[in-house]
Amino acid sequence: MTQVFLGMPAGGLGNLVETEPFPAAAHRELGNTQMRKNLRHATHTIRDKRLRVVGELPDWEQLRDAGSAIKNSAMFNLEERLLEFEKNFTARGGVVHWARDADEANTIVRDLIRETGSTEVVKVKSMATQEIGLNEYLETQGIEAFETDLAELIVQLGHDKPSHILVPAIHKNRTEVRDIFLKEMPDVDPALTDEPAKLAEAARKHLRAKFLSAKVAISGANFALADTGTLGVVESEGNGRMCLTLPETLITVMGIEKVLPHTDDIEVMMQLLPRSSTGERMNPYTSMWTGVTEDDGPQNVHIVLLDNGRSRVLSDSFGRSALNCIRCSACMNVCPVYERTGGHAYGSTYPGPIGAILSPLMTGIEVEKNNSLPYASSLCGACFDACPVKINIPEILVHLRGEDVDSQRDKHKIPTQMDLLMKGGSWVLGKGKNMKLVEKALPLGRLAAGKNKKIKKLPGIAAGWTQSRDIPAPPAQSFRDWWSAEKESK
Numbered sequence: 319m320t321q322v323f324l325g326m327p328a329g330g331l332g333n334l335v336e337t338e339p340f341p342a343a344a345h346r347e348l349g350n351t352q353m354r355k356n357l358r359h360a361t362h363t364i365r366d367k368r369l370r371v372v373g374e375l376p377d378w379e380q381l382r383d384a385g386s387a388i389k390n391s392a393m394f395n396l397e398e399r400l401l402e403f404e405k406n407f408t409a410r411g412g413v414v415h416w417a418r419d420a421d422e423a424n425t426i427v428r429d430l431i432r433e434t435g436s437t438e439v440v441k442v443k444s445m446a447t448q449e450i451g452l453n454e455y456l457e458t459q460g461i462e463a464f465e466t467d468l469a470e471l472i473v474q475l476g477h478d479k480p481s482h483i484l485v486p487a488i489h490k491n492r493t494e495v496r497d498i499f500l501k502e503m504p505d506v507d508p509a510l511t512d513e514p515a516k517l518a519e520a521a522r523k524h525l526r527a528k529f530l531s532a533k534v535a536i537s538g539a540n541f542a543l544a545d546t547g548t549l550g551v552v553e554s555e556g557n558g559r560m561c562l563t564l565p566e567t568l569i570t571v572m573g574i575e576k577v578l579p580h581t582d583d584i585e586v587m588m589q590l591l592p593r594s595s596t597g598e599r600m601n602p603y604t605s606m607w608t609g610v611t612e613d614d615g616p617q618n619v620h621i622v623l624l625d626n627g628r629s630r631v632l633s634d635s636f637g638r639s640a641l642n643c644i645r646c647s648a649c650m651n652v653c654p655v656y657e658r659t660g661g662h663a664y665g666s667t668y669p670g671p672i673g674a675i676l677s678p679l680m681t682g683i684e685v686e687k688n689n690s691l692p693y694a695s696s697l698c699g700a701c702f703d704a705c706p707v708k709i710n711i712p713e714i715l716v717h718l719r720g721e722d723v724d725s726q727r728d729k730h731k732i733p734t735q736m737d738l739l740m741k742g743g744s745w746v747l748g749k750g751k752n753m754k755l756v757e758k759a760l761p762l763g764r765l766a767a768g769k770n771k772k773i774k775k776l777p778g779i780a781a782g783w784t785q786s787r788d789i790p791a792p793p794a795q796s797f798r799d800w801w802s803a804e805k806e807s808k
C-alpha cells in the first residue's frame with residue numbers, strides 16, 4: 319500500500335526569482351483594479367470561513383503549539399527521519415530518489431517517465447514541482463504535463479502563473495475563467511456560461527479522458543510518515559485521488575521538510591491544515607499510500623526527495639522555523655500587502671508572507687530581487703497570529719532585513735545610505751543639544767515646502783517616503799522652543 323497526502327500544495331522553490339524586484343512589480347500590480355477586487359473578495363471569504371471553524375475549537379492554541387512542536391522535532395532529527403522514511407518506503411515496494419537541486423529532480427522525473435514510454439502525464443497540484451519548473455522542463459523534453467486541479471488548469475490554459483499557494487487562480491474571476499475555457503478548450507460548448515457548476519463541468523469533461531488514458535501521474539505530498547513510509551495528499555476536488563490511483567506509475571516530488579516522525583502526528587496536522595487553508599473542518603479527499611499493493615493502484619511508485627535550498631535554511635538557526643510551513647496559505651489570506659499586490663508581485667513560487675522569507679532563506683538574501691522581499695510587509699503580525707504552526711514570520715523578516723543591510727555593505731565596501739541615515743538618526747536623537755542644532759534647520763524645511771506647505775520629494779533613500787504621500791511643512795516653532803517659551807511666560 320502506498321499513501322501520500324496530495325492535493326493541497328506541497329513543495330519548494332525552483333522558479334523562485336524570475337521577475338522584477340517586488341517594489342516595481344507591486345507598483346504595476348496595484349494598477350490592476352480588477353485583480354485587486356477579485357483578490358479582496360476571495361481572501362476575505364476564505365479568512366472569514368477560517369475564523370468560524372477555528373473558533374469552534376476551544377483547544378486551537380494548544381493544537382498550534384502541538385503542530386509547532388511536531389515540526390520542530392522533525393527538523394531537529396531531519397536526517398534520521400528521512401532515512402527511516404526511506405527504509406520503510408523501500409521495504410513496501412517504493413523507490414526513493416534523492417535530488418540536491420531542481421536540475422537533478424527534473425532529470426530523475428524525466429528518466430522515470432521515459433522508462434514508461436509515455437509522452438503525457440497527469441499532475442496533482444504540487445508546489446514542489448512548480449518550484450523546480452517541472453512542467454516547463456518536461457515540455458522541452460517532449461513530454462506534456464496536464465494539470466488536473468481546477469485552479470491549476472485555469473492557470474495552465476491561461477498561460478498564466480499561479481498567484482496563491484492554495485488558490486492559484488485567485489486573481490481571476492469566473493467571467494475571466496469562462497473566457498479562458500472558451501478560448502483554450504477545443505471541445506468546450508460555445509454557449510458556456512460563467513456559472514461555477516457549468517465551469518466545473520466543462521473542466522471535468524476536458525480532464526476525464528486524460529485521467530483514463532494517462533500511464534504516469536506526478537504528485538507532491540503534504541506529509542511523509544517516517545515510521546511507516548507512508549505518503550499523504552490532502553485535496554478538495556477528487557482529481558488527486560484519480561491521479562494517485564489510476565495510472566500505472568506514480569512519481570511524487572516532495573521537499574525533504576515534509577517528513578513527520580509518527581503516524582499519530584496526523585491527528586494534529588489534519589485538524590490544523592484544512593481549517594487554516596480552506597476554512598473546512600475536514601478536507602473532502604485525503605489519500606494515503608505506503609509503497610505498492612499488488613493489482614491495486616500504481617505498480618511503480620517513486621518518490622523524489624528534494625533539497626533545493628532546504629539544507630541551507632536548516633543551517634540558519636534563526637530562519638529554520640520557516641521549514642515548519644505546511645503550505646496552508648493562511649498567512650497570505652490575512653496579509654494587507656498580499657491583498658493589495660497579489661501573488662505575482664513576489665516574483666517567486668511562494669508568494670505572501672511565507673514567500674517573503676522562504677525565497678531569501680532558500681537562495682540567499684544577496685540574490686538580486688530577493689533582497690526587497692523582506693520589506694514587503696507592514697510587520698503588523700497578522701501572519702504570525704494566523705499561522706497554524708506558529709512561525710514567527712515578522713521576526714524572521716526583521717532578521718532578513720538586517721542581513722540585507724549587512725550584505726549591501728559588504729557588496730559596496732562603503733557605508734550604505736541606510737547606515738548613514740541610522741548613524742545620523744542616532745547622533746541627532748542621542749543628545750538634546752544635537753537635536754536643538756538640527757531644529758535650527760526647520761526654516762529650510764519650510765522653504766522647501768513652498769507656498770503649498772508640502773514637501774513632495776525627498777532625496778536618496780528617503781524618496782520612498784514621499785513616493786505616495788506629501789510631508790507637511792515643519793512648524794515655525796519647534797516643540798522645544800515652544801516649551802521654553804511657555805515656561806518663561808509663567
Ligand code: SF4
Nearest residue numbers: 643644646647649705
Ligand atoms: S507560514 Fe504558516 S500560515 Fe503561512 S503558509 Fe506556512 S503554515 Fe500556513
